[in-house]
Amino acid sequence: xxxxxxxxxxxxxxxxxxxxxxxxxxxxxxKRFRQLSGNKETISRANxxxxxxxxxxxxxxxxIDAFFDKRNQRQDDEVGSxxxxxxxxxxxxxxxxxxxxxxxxxxxxxxxxxxxxRFLFNMHDTDGDGIITLVxxxxxxxxxxxxxxxxxxxxxxxxxxxxxxxxxAPHMAPDDFYEGITFEHFQQILKGLEMExxxxxxxxxxxxxxxxxxxATS
Amino acid sequence: MFVTDVPGLTRLLVAVLxxxxxxxxxxxxxxxxxxxxxxxxxxxxxNSTAHRKAFPVLSFxxxxxxxxxxxxxxxxxxxxxxxxxxxxxxxxxxxxxxCLLIFVGLxxxxxxxxxxxTAPVLDTDLFFLYLLPPIILDAGYxxxxxxxxxxxxxxxxxxxxxxxxxxxxxxxxxYGVCQLEGGQLRGVDLLSCLLFGSIVSAVDPVAVLxxxxxxxxxxxxxxxxxxxxLLNDAVTVxxxxxxxxxxxxxxxxxxxxLLGGLCFFVVSCGGILVGAIYGLLGAFTSRFTSHTRVIEPxxxxxxxxxxxxxAEVFHLxxxxxxxxxxxxxxxxxxxxxxxxxxxxxxxxxxxxxSVSETLIFxxxxxxxxxxxxxxxxxxxxxxxxxxxxxxxxxxxxLTFVINKFRIVKLTKKDQFIVAYGGLRGAxxxxxxxxxTGNKMKDLxxxxxxxxxxxxxxxxGMTIRPLVELLEVKKKRECDGSINEEIHTQFLDHLLVGxxxxxxxxxxxxxxxxxxxxxxxxxxxxxxAGDRSTEPQLLSFYNKMEMKQAMMMVESGGGVSIxxxxxxxxxxxxxxxxxxxxxxxxxxxxxxxxMQKNRQRLRSYxxxxxxxxxxxxxVSEVRFRKQRVEMERRMxxxxxxxxxxxEPPPSVRRVAFEPGQWHRPHFPRFFFLxxxxxxxVNAGGVVTPKVHPLCSTQSLHEQFKALRRLSDPGPKS
Numbered sequence: 001x002x003x004x005x006x007x008x009x010x011x012x013x014x015x016x017x018x019x020x021x022x023x024x025x026x027x028x029x030x031k032r033f034r035q036l037s038g039n040k041e042t043i044s045r046a047n048x049x050x051x052x053x054x055x056x057x058x059x060x061x062x063x064i065d066a067f068f069d070k071r072n073q074r075q076d077d078e079v080g081s082x083x084x085x086x087x088x089x090x091x092x093x094x095x096x097x098x099x100x101x102x103x104x105x106x107x108x109x110x111x112x113x114x115x116x117x118r119f120l121f122n123m124h125d126t127d128g129d130g131i132i133t134l135v136x137x138x139x140x141x142x143x144x145x146x147x148x149x150x151x152x153x154x155x156x157x158x159x160x161x162x163x164x165x166x167x168x169a170p171h172m173a174p175d176d177f178y179e180g181i182t183f184e185h186f187q188q189i190l191k192g193l194e195m196e197x198x199x200x201x202x203x204x205x206x207x208x209x210x211x212x213x214x215x216a217t218s
Numbered sequence: 219m220f221v222t223d224v225p226g227l228t229r230l231l232v233a234v235l236x237x238x239x240x241x242x243x244x245x246x247x248x249x250x251x252x253x254x255x256x257x258x259x260x261x262x263x264x265n266s267t268a269h270r271k272a273f274p275v276l277s278f279x280x281x282x283x284x285x286x287x288x289x290x291x292x293x294x295x296x297x298x299x300x301x302x303x304x305x306x307x308x309x310x311x312x313x314x315x316x317c318l319l320i321f322v323g324l325x326x327x328x329x330x331x332x333x334x335x336t337a338p339v340l341d342t343d344l345f346f347l348y349l350l351p352p353i354i355l356d357a358g359y360x361x362x363x364x365x366x367x368x369x370x371x372x373x374x375x376x377x378x379x380x381x382x383x384x385x386x387x388x389x390x391x392x393y394g395v396c397q398l399e400g401g402q403l404r405g406v407d408l409l410s411c412l413l414f415g416s417i418v419s420a421v422d423p424v425a426v427l428x429x430x431x432x433x434x435x436x437x438x439x440x441x442x443x444x445x446x447x448l449l450n451d452a453v454t455v456x457x458x459x460x461x462x463x464x465x466x467x468x469x470x471x472x473x474x475x476l477l478g479g480l481c482f483f484v485v486s487c488g489g490i491l492v493g494a495i496y497g498l499l500g501a502f503t504s505r506f507t508s509h510t511r512v513i514e515p516x517x518x519x520x521x522x523x524x525x526x527x528x529a530e531v532f533h534l535x536x537x538x539x540x541x542x543x544x545x546x547x548x549x550x551x552x553x554x555x556x557x558x559x560x561x562x563x564x565x566x567x568x569x570x571x572s573v574s575e576t577l578i579f580x581x582x583x584x585x586x587x588x589x590x591x592x593x594x595x596x597x598x599x600x601x602x603x604x605x606x607x608x609x610x611x612x613x614x615x616l617t618f619v620i621n622k623f624r625i626v627k628l629t630k631k632d633q634f635i636v637a638y639g640g641l642r643g644a645x646x647x648x649x650x651x652x653x654t655g656n657k658m659k660d661l662x663x664x665x666x667x668x669x670x671x672x673x674x675x676x677x678g679m680t681i682r683p684l685v686e687l688l689e690v691k692k693k694r695e696c697d698g699s700i701n702e703e704i705h706t707q708f709l710d711h712l713l714v715g716x717x718x719x720x721x722x723x724x725x726x727x728x729x730x731x732x733x734x735x736x737x738x739x740x741x742x743x744x745x746a747g748d749r750s751t752e753p754q755l756l757s758f759y760n761k762m763e764m765k766q767a768m769m770m771v772e773s774g775g776g777v778s779i780x781x782x783x784x785x786x787x788x789x790x791x792x793x794x795x796x797x798x799x800x801x802x803x804x805x806x807x808x809x810x811x812m813q814k815n816r817q818r819l820r821s822y823x824x825x826x827x828x829x830x831x832x833x834x835x836v837s838e839v840r841f842r843k844q845r846v847e848m849e850r851r852m853x854x855x856x857x858x859x860x861x862x863x864e865p866p867p868s869v870r871r872v873a874f875e876p877g878q879w880h881r882p883h884f885p886r887f888f889f890l891x892x893x894x895x896x897x898v899n900a901g902g903v904v905t906p907k908v909h910p911l912c913s914t915q916s917l918h919e920q921f922k923a924l925r926r927l928s929d930p931g932p933k934s
Contacts (some may be wrong), residue, residue, distance in 0.1 A: 019737060026809060032720060035721070036719075048719065051718055053718035056734070057711055057714060058711055059708065059711045059715065060715065063715040063716070063719070075899050094716075094720075097713075097716055099625045100625065120705070120708075120709075120712075123712075132259055135222065141704065144651055152759075156704070159759070160700050160704060163699055163700060163701055164701060189699070189701045190701065190702065190705055193705060193706065195707075197625055198709060199709060199712075199713070200625065201716055201717055201720065201726070202625070202724055202725070
């Protein structure tokens with residue numbers, strides 16, 4: 001029994017090192033993981049699908065896909081998707097939403113921003129070729145809020161693409177062809193949003209014991 | 219050209235000054251009724267005794283129009299001064315406008331004093347009922363909501379705790395100094411000192427606005443200082459009334475202190491409630507104004523003003539009520555009122571607040587010269603020093619605590635700007651003026667005025683070079699691109715989703731719930747017709763487009779109109795994308811603008827060929843040629859399929875004439891066309907200010923950009 005506990009603690013520490021969470025936070029997240037998976041070792045898409053609160057979310061499918069996307073595991077350039085994820089993969093995805101550390105220097109902030117933007121980029125780039133094409137952008141906009149009709153979504157997507165093109169590649173030769181938004185362009189266009197401070201869940205880094213993952217499967 | 223105008227302007231100003239001073243002469247006033255009556259009598263007597271006076275062809279009756287005449291003259295003077303400052307370019311860069319206006323006020327006050335007349339003083343009623351509301355309404359209506367709510371915790375801490383700290387520290391320390399100093403100051407008791415402390419502790423929104431508007435600082439700092447200056451009104455009101463009551467009563471009990479604390483909550487929450495109610499009423503009213511567009515702006519102004527007055531009736535915080543009213547009313551009213559009404563609201567608010575601000579500063583100057591003064595070196599200097607010290611200590615101490623709860627920490631630079639930007643202004647003066655029956659009134663008033671002058675002049679003038687020196691982040695120039703808007707919304711949904719997966723009811727969750735409640739229930743009641751279902755992204759997009767179109771048309775484009783391309787989707791989809799009436803509105807507006815431009819073009823080309831490169835015949839011809847060229851290229855674009863560099867030769871006709879529209883299934887051409895057409899005119903003639911993120915480059919490059927979009931071609 002004691003050995004088991006020790007083993008678990010070492011496991012947690014390893015995970016903490018990899019994902020950047022504290023062991024306290026990992027314990028909480030593990031509890032939630034077990035809830036979602038029904039006490040099994042892995043979570044499948046169906047488990048995440050069944051969360052009732054997510055039903056209203058217009059980008060539900062994309063969020064769920066993001067959990068199963070190999071590219072978000074930060075393991076050099078693997079593409080494709082997993083069928084089921086374990087605790088480690090779950091934590092890796094969650095680590096994208098950590099708030100920036102207390103005393104982070106400029107490079108750390110840049111790295112964090114890059115990572116978060118990469119996560120977003122992967123969500124848009126559904127075929128994994130490293131470029132967001134017009135078709136993908138349109139699809140994403142269409143699904144995002146059903147109240148925008150077909151035409152409007154297309155038009156907005158076109159305008160957005162044009163904007164990216166005009167700011168990032170203004171001096172293209174007459175026969176050049178704008179393939180789609182690359183990651184660099186994506187970073188450039190969202191430079192003003194300061195992702196590293198906006199894209200986070202308050203995992204209350206003041207006092208982590210007060211963070212409780214709810215029992216909300218109801 | 220301007221140099222020759224300056225002496226003329228100065229002469230005009232001097233003349234106005236003299237007239238004003240003469241008119242301010244009250245000696246005429248006392249006799250008006252008598253003279254008129256007397257004159258009549260004389261006249262009648264004259265008639266009866268047959269000593270007939272000639273019929274007065276020209277008579278002088280100043281008394282009849284005296285009051286409005288003087289008011290108008292003051293306002294005119296203020297505005298001419300404002301005009302004058304901008305004519306002299308060097309001065310307005312160094313000295314903020316508020317300082318110049320106070321200076322002018324001092325001059326005018328001096329002149330009036332020299333002629334030994336009584337000057338109009340910054341009367342408390344005048345200030346609180348007429349001059350202050352427009353400024354606050356302007357600020358509240360255009361308050362940037364997102365940064366405000368994101369930093370609300372910080373702002374509240376600064377406003378409440380910071381002001382309390384300031385008041386007690388200054389009051390207490392002042393008392394200590396007074397006791398030590400002795401002499402004239404020995405009579406100042408603790409409660410008076412605390413009262414004084416509460417008056418000088420509040421950061422003033424008028425002064426902050428006046429100075430911060432000019433330095434274009436980044437949004438976070440602006441909203442922190444400005445938000446604090448707005449929200450500390452509740453604290454100021456409570457403290458002021460509390461200490462005033464106490465200083466009359468003479469004794470404070472614990473019960474009184476507790477009641478004071480309770481009063482604070484009542485004042486602030488009550489004020490917000492009153493404001494919210496009026497805001498909802500205003501929003502509801504605006505739902506029905508589609509047939510009487512002309513009076514729409516009045517509803518906005520009147521409901522807000524009523525909110526302010528109603529709150530003042532109950533001694534609640536009028537400022538918070540006004541802000542709440544503006545904030546609540548705005549999203550619904552803007553969805554309901556026409557574009558012209560929106561522009562009217564915006565411009566009237568800006569105009570009134572500008573006039574008010576100018577008048578306030580000038581009157582401040584005049585009152586300084588006029589008012590009774592009791593100068594005491596120790597008191598004044600200690601006041602200034604204590605205020606500075608307490609402000610710095612307060613900000614540093616509070617930031618230390620706040621940073622534990624903030625994600626984006628406040629750096630030392632931020633703290634410095636927040637501390638340095640804590641300017642005092644006319645509110646402190648008016649509150650001081652309001653003190654009655656206090657024997658220390660003159661002493662206090664002198665100190666308050668000195669403090670105001672110090673903060674406005676010294677801090678106001680030096681903050682700009684300091685901001686440059688410290689390289690504080692400036693305001694983002696650009697308004698926000700469509701990509702940013704899309705991703706802001708995307709991010710919101712994403713974060714809510716992640717929170718749901720964690721099962722964690724964080725503040726994204728509640729924000730989402732609130733916005734859903736808003737959409738489902740509130741918008742249905744408060745927004746007219748089908749606009750209530752228009753999604754935010756779409757309205758943002760439409761707004762942006764309209765803005766582009768207006769800019770395009772105003773720059774003399776002479777462009778033809780496209781039918782906005784969004785069509786209602788099939789009825790099975792239930793939600794209409796954009797209504798016909800809105801479409802009509804957009805089209806009508808653009809059409810009318812275009813007509814105006816066309817007419818201008820023609821008239822200029824007849825009378826004045828060399829008038830403006832934009833508007834002469836030559837450029838129109840060139841524009842037409844370019845347009846034809848562009849037509850050809852556009853159709854080119856249409857046929858470029860995905861990832862094929864060679865366009866097929868078939869060309870689809872695109873109609874560019876108004877009223878004809880061949881290709882209704884075009885992707886949002888409207889927008890793209892304006893993007894391009896904006897530069898057609900500008901191409902050879904004038905280079906518009908190019909902004910990296912939100913402007914366009916030359917036509918050529920735009921075209922290429924268009925072709926780059928891997929459009930698989932329009933379907934069916």
